[in-house]
Amino acid sequence: GQQLNQSPQSMFIQEGEDVSMNCTSSSIFNTWLWYKQDPGEGPVLLIALYKAGELTSNGRLTAQFGITRKDSFLNISASIPSDVGIYFCAGQGGSSNTGKLIFGQGTTLQVKP
Amino acid sequence: GAGVSQSPSNKVTEKGKDVELRCDPISGHTALYWYRQRLGQGLEFLIYFQGNSAPDKSGLPSDRFSAERTGESVSTLTIQRTQQEDSAVYLCASSLGGLAGGGTQYFGPGTRLLVL
Numbered sequence A: 001g002q003q004l005n006q007s008p009q010s011m012f013i014q015e016g017e018d019v020s021m022n023c024t025s026s027s028i029f030n031t032w033l034w035y036k037q038d039p040g041e042g043p044v045l046l047i048a049l050y051k052a053g054e055l056t057s058n059g060r061l062t063a064q065f066g067i068t069r070k071d072s073f074l075n076i077s078a079s080i081p082s083d084v085g086i087y088f089c090a091g092q093g094g095s096s097n098t099g100k101l102i103f104g105q106g107t108t109l110q111v112k113p
Numbered sequence B: 001g002a003g004v005s006q007s008p009s010n011k012v013t014e015k016g017k018d019v020e021l022r023c024d025p026i027s028g029h030t031a032l033y034w035y036r037q038r039l040g041q042g043l044e045f046l047i048y049f050q051g052n053s054a055p056d057k058s059g060l061p062s063d064r065f066s067a068e069r070t071g072e073s074v075s076t077l078t079i080q081r082t083q084q085e086d087s088a089v090y091l092c093a094s095s096l097g098g099l100a101g102g103g104t105q106y107f108g109p110g111t112r113l114l115v116l
Helices: none
Strands: A005-007 A010-014 A019-024 A031-037 A044-049 A055-058 A061-065 A071-076 A085-092 A101-103 A107-112 B005-007 B010-013 B019-024 B031-037 B043-050 B053-056 B065-069 B075-079 B088-095 B111-115
Touching: A010 A019, A019 A085, A031 A061, A031 A071, A044 A055, A044 A061, A044 A071, A071 A085, A101 B031, A101 B043, B005 B088, B010 B019, B019 B088, B019 B111, B031 B075, B043 B065, B043 B075, B075 B088
Parallel strands: A010 A107, B010 B111
Antiparallel strands: A005 A019, A019 A071, A031 A044, A031 A085, A055 A061, A061 A071, A085 A101, A085 A107, B005 B019, B019 B075, B031 B043, B031 B088, B043 B053, B065 B075, B088 B111
């Protein structure tokens, strides 16, 4: 099925470092979302972006919706051990009006205390 | 409050058997989605329900897969004659929905299916 291109695939960082990950698509989306998934759980929404160019923050998280509506990035500042998990970008809308989400392959984040 | 629940949490079956996976969405959520997540991969859309109707079934991988929803509540995903490639985590999500199926999607914990 259709998927977004998410990078990097994995990251291993020291506690306190900043993290950046991004997603690109060949299709445009009306909404970009970033989710975090912990082992054995479903994804949990972190940030939603609704307008091209929008920059949104949620605590130590900052995400931007690209001007072309084909890309987005997520930054995590001053990482802490509980940031460990898999981060997914997801696109919504565009050619589909059913609300279904198209996901990236995920970025696995490991934080060394 | 209660979130999305799914059962069973784990299912091991033999190749060729049928399986049924259940999703209980958040009360009042009219939109319901099923996704599949293979090991180390992102989620793949399977099917979308608005109420009891499924206007988008485009993600179902074959005619062995079917789903229904009743009472604008519980949904069941059925996989007939399971194959080893069906092994994955099956996740359900619900949202307040609307004509365009919008709103934040809240995910259940998933059912981990292993086909031997």
